[in-house]
Amino acid sequence: MLTIYGVTRSRASRIIWLCHELGLPFQQVPVIQAYRLPDPDSPSAPLNTRSESFLKLSPAGAIPVIRDGELTLSESLACTLYLARKHGQPFGPANASEDAQMLQWGFYAVSSIEQDALTILYLHKQGQQQSGADQAAIANASERLIRPLTVLEGHLARRSYLVADRFTVADINMAEVLRYAQGHHALLDQFPSVTAWLNDCQARPGFRKMWNERLNEPE
Template sequence: MLTIHGVTRSRASRIIWLCHEIGLEFRQIPVIQAYRLADPDAPDAPLNTHSPAFLALSPAGAIPVIEDDGLVLSESLAATLYLARKYGGDVGPADLAEDAQMMQWSFYAATSIEPDALTILFLHARSRLQSGEDQAIVANAAERLVRPLKVVEDYLSTHKHLVGGRFTVADINLAEILRYAQSYGDLMSQFPATMAWLETCQARPGFRKMWQERLAEPE
C-alpha cells in the first residue's frame, strides 16, 4: 500500500487529493513541520521533519515523502505525476504528449507561481492587521504574479481544463499552488476565468474530502 509521510497541512495535500480522485488507498504517517513546534528536538516531540527516523527516510528533512513498492520520492510534484501515470487512469496522461503537457503546467506552476503565492499565503491574513512592511512584500509578490497568471488566464479562457479537455493531475498541481494566493482578492479578481476554473476544481469530491481532513488537523 502507498504510504504518505506528512500532515495534510503541507504539500502532501496535492498527493492526498489525487488519491481521493482516483480511489487509491494509502496509509498516512502525520509527520509535522519542525518549525511548527516549540522544540522539535525534545524527547517527547511528535514525529517531525527533524526526527532522526524521518531524516533517515528524507535527508532533506522536508515533507511530503511517499513510499510505493520500494520507491521513495520526496518531491510532491514528482509524486503526483508518478502516481497519476501508474494508477490515475484518465487523471493521468494518455500518451507522451499529454505527459509532457502535464509536466509543463506542473513545473510552470512550481517555478513561476509558487514562490510568490507562498509569500502571500504566509503574510496575507484577511482578519489580521498587517505591518506596513508585510503589506509591501505582499503587494510586490502579487505584482510579480500578474504576468504568469495572465498566461494561465488566457489559456483557461478557451479551455475547460489544462490537458486533454478533462480533469487531470495537472489541474490538481496548479490548483493547489494557486490556492496559496486565492484569498488575495486584489490579485485574483483580475483573472475571472482562472478563478472560475479553480472553484470548479475545488468543488470536486476529491478536493472536498482532502480539505475536510486538512481542517481536522491542528493548526
C-alpha cells in the same frame, strides 16, 4: 499499500487529493514540520522532519515522502506525476504529448507562481491590517504574479482544464499552488477564468474530502 509521510497541512495535500480522485487507498504517517514545534528535538516531540527515524527515510528532512513498494520518493510534484502515470487516465497522461504538458504546467506552477503565492499566504490576512513592509511585500508579489496569471487566464479562457480538456493531475498541482494566493481577492478577481476554474477544481469531492481532513488536523 501506498504510504504517505506528512501531515495534510503540507504539500502532502496534493498527493492526498489525487489519491482521493483515484480511489487509491493509502496509509498516512503524520510527520509534522519541525518549525511548527517549540522543541522538535525533545524526546516527547511528535514525529517530525528532524526526527532521526524520518531523516533515515528523507535525508533532506522535508515532507511529503511516499513509499510505494520498493520505491521511496520525495518532492510532491514528482509524487503526484508518478502516481498519475502509474494509474493512467483520466488523471494521468494518455500519451507523451499529454505527459509533457502535465510536466510543463507543474514546472510553471512551482517556478513562476508558488514563491509569490506563498508570500501572499503568509502575509495577507483578510480583514487584518498589515505593516507597511508586509503591504509592500504583498504588492510586489502580486505584481510579479500578473504575468503568469495572465498566461493561465488566456489558456483557461479557451478550455475547461489545463490538459486534454479533462481534469488531470496538472489541475491538482496548479490548483494547490494557486490556493496560497486565493484569499487575496484583489489579485484573483482580475482573472475570472482562473477563478472559475479554481472554484470548479475545489468543488470536486476529492478536494472536499482532503480539505475536511486538513481542517480536522491540529494546527
